[in-house]
Amino acid sequence: MLVTSRHxxxxxxxxxxxxxxxxxxxxxxxxxxxxxxxxxxxxxxTVTAVDPAYADLDALRAAVEGSLSGGAALIDAHADRFTWDWYGSPEGRQALRDEAREAFLADLAAHPGTYVPGGLPALPFADDAFDLAVCSHLLFTWADDTFDEAWHHAALTDLLRVAREVRVFPLVLQGAGEPVPFLPRLLDRFRAEGRTAEVRRVPYEFQRGADEMLVLGR
Ligand SMILES: C[S@@+](CC[C@H](N)C(=O)[O-])C[C@H]1O[C@@H](n2cnc3c(N)ncnc32)[C@H](O)[C@@H]1O
Known part of the structure; x- marks a missing residue:
C-alpha cells in the first residue's frame, strides 16, 4: 500500500x-x-493524525519517497479512468502533493505529538475523543481479502466509537475504480444497527465516477 501525501x-x-x-x-x-x-x-x-506507519519514522520517510513513483504508475496504468478537471494537469496535482509532503515532514518534526501510531480496527483513543473522523484512501480503496467486509464493519464501528461523525472517501477500489461489492450490504447493516449511513456527492472527481463519500453517524 502506498503512503501518500494528499493536500x-x-x-x-x-x-x-x-x-x-x-x-x-x-x-x-x-x-x-x-x-x-x-x-x-x-x-x-485541532487535528490529530493516526497511522500505523508512525511507529517507524525512518521507514515512513522512505515509503513517502517511494509512493511518488508508485502513484504515478498506478494512474498511468489506468489513464482512461481518470479525469483532470479538478487538478487541471498532472503538474498541478504534483505541486499539491509536493506542498503537502513538505508540510507533513516539517510538522512531524515540529509537533510529533500530533502524529499517533495506531490503526484500525482498534484505535488508541477514548470514546468520543473527536467530533469528526475522516478517512481518505484506505477504507474501500484497498478492500481485499484482508480488508474484507467484516474488517470494514469493525473499522467503521471503531471510528464511530471515537467520533460522532465519520466521513470516508473514495468508495471505489484503487486503480480501475471498480465498485466495492459489499458496500450496499454494509450500509444496510449500519442502518439496521440504528446508525445513519448516507452516500453523499462531493465537489471532486479524479477517478471517473468516484465523486461520492460515505457519511456515518451514530
Ligand atoms: C494511500 S495512504 C492514504 C494517506 C492519506 N490519507 C492520503 O490521502 O494521502 C493509506 C494509509 O493507510 C495506512 N494504513 C494501513 N493500514 C492501516 C490501518 N489498519 N489503520 C489505519 N491506517 C492504515 C497506511 O499506512 C497508509 O499511510
Missing amino acids: LAEYRAFLDLTDADLGGRVLDCSAGASGFAAAVNAGGG
Missing part, C-alpha cells in the same frame, strides 16, 4: 469539509504523509 485542498473537496467542520476536534485516520493536520493546525485547528 488540505484535496481533503476539503473530496470530504466536502467546511470551516465549521474543521473547527472541532478532528481525527485524520490513515493519515499517512498527508498535509491535512499540518495545514489545519497551522490555522488554529
Whole structure:
C-alpha cells in the first residue's frame, strides 16, 4: 500500500469539509504523509493524525519517497479512468502533493505529538475523543481479502466509537475504480444497527465516477 501525501485542498473537496467542520476536534485516520493536520493546525485547528506507519519514522520517510513513483504508475496504468478537471494537469496535482509532503515532514518534526501510531480496527483513543473522523484512501480503496467486509464493519464501528461523525472517501477500489461489492450490504447493516449511513456527492472527481463519500453517524 502506498503512503501518500494528499493536500488540505484535496481533503476539503473530496470530504466536502467546511470551516465549521474543521473547527472541532478532528481525527485524520490513515493519515499517512498527508498535509491535512499540518495545514489545519497551522490555522488554529485541532487535528490529530493516526497511522500505523508512525511507529517507524525512518521507514515512513522512505515509503513517502517511494509512493511518488508508485502513484504515478498506478494512474498511468489506468489513464482512461481518470479525469483532470479538478487538478487541471498532472503538474498541478504534483505541486499539491509536493506542498503537502513538505508540510507533513516539517510538522512531524515540529509537533510529533500530533502524529499517533495506531490503526484500525482498534484505535488508541477514548470514546468520543473527536467530533469528526475522516478517512481518505484506505477504507474501500484497498478492500481485499484482508480488508474484507467484516474488517470494514469493525473499522467503521471503531471510528464511530471515537467520533460522532465519520466521513470516508473514495468508495471505489484503487486503480480501475471498480465498485466495492459489499458496500450496499454494509450500509444496510449500519442502518439496521440504528446508525445513519448516507452516500453523499462531493465537489471532486479524479477517478471517473468516484465523486461520492460515505457519511456515518451514530
Ligand atoms: C494511500 S495512504 C492514504 C494517506 C492519506 N490519507 C492520503 O490521502 O494521502 C493509506 C494509509 O493507510 C495506512 N494504513 C494501513 N493500514 C492501516 C490501518 N489498519 N489503520 C489505519 N491506517 C492504515 C497506511 O499506512 C497508509 O499511510
